[in-house]
Amino acid sequence: MTPTARRDPLALLALCIPLLGCALLVLVPLAVMVTVSFWERRLIGFEPALSLEAYRDFFSGVRLQVLFRSLGVAGLATALMLALAYPVAFVCAYRLPPRLTRLVLFLLAVPFLVNYIIRTFSWAGLLARNGAVNRLLQAGGLVEQPLDWLLFSDFAVYMGMLAAYMPFMVYPIWLSLSTIDRRLVEASWTLGEGPLATFLRVVLPLSLPGVAAALIFGFVSAFGEVAVPVILGGVGYQLLGNTITSSLDVLNYPLAAAMSTVAVLGMVGLLVLWLRLFDLRLFLGRVMGR
Amino acid sequence: MGLAVRGFLGLVLMFLYLPLLAPFSAALSDVDGHWSLAPLAAMAADPSLRSAIGNSLIIAVAVGLITPLLALACAQAVRTLAIQRSILVVVLLPLFVPGVSLGVALAVSFQVFGVIPSLATMVTAQVLWALPFAFLIVLTSMASFDTVLLEAAHTCGANRWQAFIEVELPLIRQGLGGAALFSVILSCNETIRTALVQGGNNTVATLIWSRYQQVGLGPELHALMALIIFLTLGLITALAVLETRRGR
Numbered sequence A: 001m002t003p004t005a006r007r008d009p010l011a012l013l014a015l016c017i018p019l020l021g022c023a024l025l026v027l028v029p030l031a032v033m034v035t036v037s038f039w040e041r042r043l044i045g046f047e048p049a050l051s052l053e054a055y056r057d058f059f060s061g062v063r064l065q066v067l068f069r070s071l072g073v074a075g076l077a078t079a080l081m082l083a084l085a086y087p088v089a090f091v092c093a094y095r096l097p098p099r100l101t102r103l104v105l106f107l108l109a110v111p112f113l114v115n116y117i118i119r120t121f122s123w124a125g126l127l128a129r130n131g132a133v134n135r136l137l138q139a140g141g142l143v144e145q146p147l148d149w150l151l152f153s154d155f156a157v158y159m160g161m162l163a164a165y166m167p168f169m170v171y172p173i174w175l176s177l178s179t180i181d182r183r184l185v186e187a188s189w190t191l192g193e194g195p196l197a198t199f200l201r202v203v204l205p206l207s208l209p210g211v212a213a214a215l216i217f218g219f220v221s222a223f224g225e226v227a228v229p230v231i232l233g234g235v236g237y238q239l240l241g242n243t244i245t246s247s248l249d250v251l252n253y254p255l256a257a258a259m260s261t262v263a264v265l266g267m268v269g270l271l272v273l274w275l276r277l278f279d280l281r282l283f284l285g286r287v288m289g290r
Numbered sequence B: 001m002g003l004a005v006r007g008f009l010g011l012v013l014m015f016l017y018l019p020l021l022a023p024f025s026a027a028l029s030d031v032d033g034h035w036s037l038a039p040l041a042a043m044a045a046d047p048s049l050r051s052a053i054g055n056s057l058i059i060a061v062a063v064g065l066i067t068p069l070l071a072l073a074c075a076q077a078v079r080t081l082a083i084q085r086s087i088l089v090v091v092l093l094p095l096f097v098p099g100v101s102l103g104v105a106l107a108v109s110f111q112v113f114g115v116i117p118s119l120a121t122m123v124t125a126q127v128l129w130a131l132p133f134a135f136l137i138v139l140t141s142m143a144s145f146d147t148v149l150l151e152a153a154h155t156c157g158a159n160r161w162q163a164f165i166e167v168e169l170p171l172i173r174q175g176l177g178g179a180a181l182f183s184v185i186l187s188c189n190e191t192i193r194t195a196l197v198q199g200g201n202n203t204v205a206t207l208i209w210s211r212y213q214q215v216g217l218g219p220e221l222h223a224l225m226a227l228i229i230f231l232t233l234g235l236i237t238a239l240a241v242l243e244t245r246r247g248r
Helices: A003-007 A009-036 A053-059 A062-094 A098-113 A116-127 A132-139 A154-178 A182-190 A195-206 A208-223 A227-233 A240-249 A253-277 A280-288 B003-027 B038-044 B047-080 B084-096 B099-113 B119-143 B148-155 B160-189 B192-196 B204-214 B219-247
Strands: none
Touching (some): A009 B099, A009 B160, A053 A062, A062 A098, A062 A154, A062 A240, A062 B003, A098 B003, A098 B219, A116 A132, A116 A227, A116 B204, A116 B219, A154 A208, A154 B003, A227 A240, A227 B204, A240 A253, A253 B099, B003 B038, B003 B219, B038 B219, B047 B160, B047 B204, B119 B192, B160 B219
């Protein structure tokens, strides 16, 4: 704490103006979105009203199925990502020397810096009928005909999501794992528990805040995904993300706003749940150094 | 380190890196599959691509300048004001809002307030997305700064501003640089949020995305993608090498 800043009104102002700006920049668009979701669509644009038309549109018929399918796909994709991210984080926290840990964590971040649309197109190129995977399988004599379920399928969509967001999930889990007091693990051994029991009863429970953060992050990303269903799912593969953009394409702003509002409410609900279950400061303690 | 651990990590990294090679074969061959530089030439001759590159550069510079400054103000506010939790929640919120929803929120707001889509609206969308990351980076670098030094500066007669510029800023400069770099990288990558507020302007990323949706990808766009992957990875490698050299 720097008490001097509190006494200095000018410094306080210099902090509060940008802070207020950021708060407005984040909160106002979300508030407008919620408001517009209750407005009515007109031939050109939309006009203020208090109507549930957009929600009725959303919750009836095919779009509701799209919502449920998005929840299902995002849930399964998140589970797959966790299944891969947890072992990676565990290995980084417990099995590697610190130098290599830094290198691996760095290498996991690098592909993320390449535009994810381009990464997704790369996957499409690999999985295509005449792509590298099929050519490799045929050259190896494993298949006679090229497999055509590799691209434009659920399989491709899950692969795309796994590649896009799994590395992100490693970091919070690693952060949680690496802050666990090693003496607790040693105590468990001393008390006669084997490695598996120690992991299940000591390490795993203590890493749950990171796991929960990772789950939320993975789920939010997969749930709102637009490019992966379009590029890897193929024509007609509808998830909530691309359904929202296509309703915006036909200028149905209230409907797009209503679908977005439901998506945001769901995610904020998850966030609030996480904040209630786990102490934010415990998790940010390492970042903020206290 | 066991063989199993090494193999496992190797496989995971291969899973992440091998796909990045895919656009290169399409970028360096003609329709019959022979080696060719024709896609690269077609790329260089595409006028809308050139304007997209210009837009990308302008937006990246703007995002790289604005975001770290906002992040710095927010991070300083976390240390100074008593409302830490609220600041953290508000600034980190865009991380938890699905990208498409944030894009829709901005697009609808601009529409309601009568703001015409321009490079400025695209910059706004990207700053909003980059801010949480820049904020966390600046916050991390400020955590290793001991505020006792500020007290010392005040004791020596410096005012708040002098204390910040002459004592704290030099020590957290790296964090600010990192935040700026990260903002630029995020700016070059951002597609979905930007595409919803782009109006008639294109960045390189939104150009690839809209071309795919309208006419499909030609060889010139594969060349572009290969070039972007090459440049990004090259830049990161160069920075990493510089960083390790300086560390020694």
